Amino acid sequence: MPELILKNIARHIALDPEEEAYFLSVLQPRKLRRRQYLVQAGEPCRYECFVEKGCLRQYFLDDQGQEHVTVFAVEDWWISDMYGLITGKPSLTYVDAVEESELLLIEQAAFETLLVRVPKFERFFRILLQRAYVANQVRIIENLSLPAEERYRRFVERHPQLEQRVPQRQIASYLGITPESLSRLRHQGAKGKRP
Amino acid sequence: MPELILKNIARHIALDPEEEAYFLSVLQPRKLRRRQYLVQAGEPCRYECFVEKGCLRQYFLDDQGQEHVTVFAVEDWWISDMYGLITGKPSLTYVDAVEESELLLIEQAAFETLLVRVPKFERFFRILLQRAYVANQVRIIENLSLPAEERYRRFVERHPQLEQRVPQRQIASYLGITPESLSRLRHQGAKGKRP
DNA sequence: CGTCTATTTGAATGTACTCAAAAGCGGTGG
DNA sequence: CCACCGCTTTTGAGTACATTCAAATAGACG
Numbered sequence: 001m002p003e004l005i006l007k008n009i010a011r012h013i014a015l016d017p018e019e020e021a022y023f024l025s026v027l028q029p030r031k032l033r034r035r036q037y038l039v040q041a042g043e044p045c046r047y048e049c050f051v052e053k054g055c056l057r058q059y060f061l062d063d064q065g066q067e068h069v070t071v072f073a074v075e076d077w078w079i080s081d082m083y084g085l086i087t088g089k090p091s092l093t094y095v096d097a098v099e100e101s102e103l104l105l106i107e108q109a110a111f112e113t114l115l116v117r118v119p120k121f122e123r124f125f126r127i128l129l130q131r132a133y134v135a136n137q138v139r140i141i142e143n144l145s146l147p148a149e150e151r152y153r154r155f156v157e158r159h160p161q162l163e164q165r166v167p168q169r170q171i172a173s174y175l176g177i178t179p180e181s182l183s184r185l186r187h188q189g190a191k192g193k194r195p
Numbered sequence: 196m197p198e199l200i201l202k203n204i205a206r207h208i209a210l211d212p213e214e215e216a217y218f219l220s221v222l223q224p225r226k227l228r229r230r231q232y233l234v235q236a237g238e239p240c241r242y243e244c245f246v247e248k249g250c251l252r253q254y255f256l257d258d259q260g261q262e263h264v265t266v267f268a269v270e271d272w273w274i275s276d277m278y279g280l281i282t283g284k285p286s287l288t289y290v291d292a293v294e295e296s297e298l299l300l301i302e303q304a305a306f307e308t309l310l311v312r313v314p315k316f317e318r319f320f321r322i323l324l325q326r327a328y329v330a331n332q333v334r335i336i337e338n339l340s341l342p343a344e345e346r347y348r349r350f351v352e353r354h355p356q357l358e359q360r361v362p363q364r365q366i367a368s369y370l371g372i373t374p375e376s377l378s379r380l381r382h383q384g385a386k387g388k389r390p
Numbered sequence: 391c392g393t394c395t396a397t398t399t400g401a402a403t404g405t406a407c408t409c410a411a412a413a414g415c416g417g418t419g420g
Numbered sequence: 421c422c423a424c425c426g427c428t429t430t431t432g433a434g435t436a437c438a439t440t441c442a443a444a445t446a447g448a449c450g
Contacts (some may be wrong), residue, residue, distance in 0.1 A: 179396075
């Protein structure tokens with residue numbers, strides 16, 4: 001069944017049959033209901049996670065208890081609390097389901113073992129991380145240099161699906177603006193078209 | 196001589212003597228004067244770069260021709276145009292020297308070969324990238340959730356050295372504010388202490 | 391249906407910005 | 421050594437965009 005994840009991996013490395021079998025044996029399927037947590041901040045238990053179906057979000061709470069969404073992950077994406085996964089320390093972030101989702105998890109210890117037993121995965125995750133790094137650089141750049149309206153425009157352009165699936169409140173959080181501001185942007189932006 | 200880079204690497208992987216010798220043979224020492232470019236946007240030539248001494252900055256130009264600093268790299272840090280390095284396409288960013296600097300470069304092709312011939316480096320750069328990823332996530336979070344003054348406070352806290360070595364103009368750019376605003380922050384922040 | 395949360399709208403506020411000009415600093419050449 | 425030039429930093433005034441607080445409306449879920 002896990003066609004999707006194998007295709008995802010095949011984009012960057014080629015597994016022989018044994019490696020593939022071993023990899024599949026490491027995966028833990030899991031379903032998540034809307035609003036259900038995969039990871040909670042402060043919790044020691046962590047996974048590398050691949051989304052087969054549905055949509056997850058990652059967020060953290062600031063000093064005032066405000067939520068800030070850092071990542072959305074839809075089908076064919078990887079998501080995890082990278083900090084927790086690397087350091088073994090308690091997570092800094094929460095990950096929960098935006099909608100009913102089907103996941104494939106790799107438990108932290110199994111993840112480390114996988115990297116040792118099939119070193120090709122070192123390469124695979126390095127490439128994944130490089131892309132994530134570049135994407136984050138671009139996001140930092142855009143957050144700093146673009147007005148909110150333009151950031152919103154680009155967000156919709158890049159994630160046409162998400163616009164419909166995720167509450168505006170959370171998109172506003174991802175963009176770093178208040179829900180009120182996003183609401184105004186959306187309506188003013190539409191109007192501005194006629195002279 | 197290149198003690199520093201070997202110690203840097205030894206933090207995550209252990210090289211045997213041959214591997215070490217090969218690695219050293221790949222390094223190209225280079226000195227850079229103040230304001231001299233290592234990489235220019237649009238240029239196809241790219242390196243993975245380790246800073247032995249001095250300080251580099253990475254930045255890009257937006258549509259209006261404004262500079263935006265994305266990274267400072269001092270001694271014992273790695274810096275590169277990751278986008279160019281991954282994709283082989285022309286760089287999106289500029290990298291130049293803030294002060295007289297001594298670098299160790301790995302040319303792009305040599306870098307790919309290194310990863311193949313000494314796969315331990317896949318691991319090394321994966322770990323490096325994981326840390327960079329987390330740092331970028333934190334930066335995104337802070338840019339979105341903290342007022343400029345607090346961002347400045349934390350920047351100084353984390354990079355006490357840079358405060359002295361880099362023009363305020365560039366720090367302002369890194370923080371995503373205008374030089375005027377940074378100047379005001381610095382002076383108001385100091386005053387606010389007495390009732 | 392009723393409750394709870396999300397979204398919209400309004401009014402007042404504030405933070406950071408733009409534009410403009412003065413002051414400071416460093417380097418260069420007469 | 422001093423005078424000048426260019427660039428950075430500071431300071432001031434007016435402005436704009438996004439925020440906060442508050443309240444009304446709309447939607448979703450049990």
